[in-house]
Amino acid sequence: MPTFTALTTLTGREPAEALGEAMERMEPAPTGVGVFEVEDGSGLWEVGGYFTDTPDPARARAFGGGF
Numbered sequence: 001m002p003t004f005t006a007l008t009t010l011t012g013r014e015p016a017e018a019l020g021e022a023m024e025r026m027e028p029a030p031t032g033v034g035v036f037e038v039e040d041g042s043g044l045w046e047v048g049g050y051f052t053d054t055p056d057p058a059r060a061r062a063f064g065g066g067f
Contacts, residue, residue: 004051006030009044013037016045028053
């Protein structure tokens with residue numbers, strides 16, 4: 001079974017958490033969303049959405065992710 005990942009990085013915790021929450025409302029719904037701090041002192045956060053159904057690429061790009 002193919003799987004799909006939308007992944008991006010953002011500066012700051014609040015924008016990253018907001019994006020993670022917005023990704024949870026995408027259709028098709030992701031099987032999981034992760035929001036993690038990149039622990040290198042850069043202030044970057046990684047946001048990823050994981051899908052078993054093909055998400056709309058235009059919508060993923062609008063969220064800042066890619067496939």
